Amino acid sequence: MKIFDLLNTIKKQNGLLYWMGVANIILFAACLIFYFFDSRLIMGINPWIKPMKFGLSVALYCWTFGWLLQFLVSQFNIKLISWVVTICMIAENVIITIQAARGVTSHYNISSGLDAALFGTMGAFIGINTTIVFYTLVLFLFSETTLTKSMLLAWRLGLLVFLVGGISGGMMISNLAHTIGTADGSEGIAFLNWSKVAGDLRSAHFITLHGLQAIPLFAFFVSDKTKRPLLFTTLFFVVYALICIRLHQVALAGKPFFDFF
Secondary structure, eight states: OHHHHHHHHHHHHOHHHHHHHHHHHHHHHHHHHHHTTOOOOBTTBOTTHHHHHHHHHHHHHHHHHHHHGGGBSOHHHHHHHHHHHHHHHHHHHHHHHHHHHHTSOSTTOOSSHHHHHHHHHHHHHHHHHHHHHHHHHHHHHHSOBOOOHHHHHHHHHHHHHHHHHHHHHHHHHHHTOSEESSOTTOOBOTTTOOBSSSEEHHHHHHHHHTHHHHHHHHHHHHTTTOSOHHHHHHHHHHHHHHHHHHHHHHHHTTOOGGGOO
């Protein structure tokens, strides 16, 4: 299968990011075990759900960059970006896991000096990670790569969409909340916990950020199935962007994500 071929390629080309992804899958598995032995609740959900979600998300993120960076020519940039991504993701998930173990929220938590310091530290590393993503986009706009035209377009658009997704992240940080129309902690859907009763910027933020994977993967899978991959990649991006815009509209209107239509 193409996905397993991709993982094997990432392992050969960028061992650091490959094993960072594996480590986060292990984190997910460990938190899943803790989930079944911990009856505590944080804002209505088990404390280990959040590090589980971030474990999966960070694994996918690291593998995505492991795939992406192999197309750069500069070994310096490959190593620089790989290490910055790795350090930032370690910092974020360590803090999220520590706070889960303590039985408190990790994001938007400034209820004590320690909580504020941890949240501030996490925010600083998110800022560094955003900067390195922007730097990566600049490289793929102006530096030499080994990509086909359709895949180069897909990666440029994926990186751009990821950066745009940071806007809703900034909104949540400035509000110290992710729910619009009610307080955080309302009833949410299973695992993802997006609110069922009010607007939730996490849904829009999640879908937009993961355009970094969705757009290149689409281009990758259609590249050998059509003679016009550039056109189909562009059309997919337009549809995906419209979905992201609509999800933000719904959330900001204070409506749950399933009011999309």
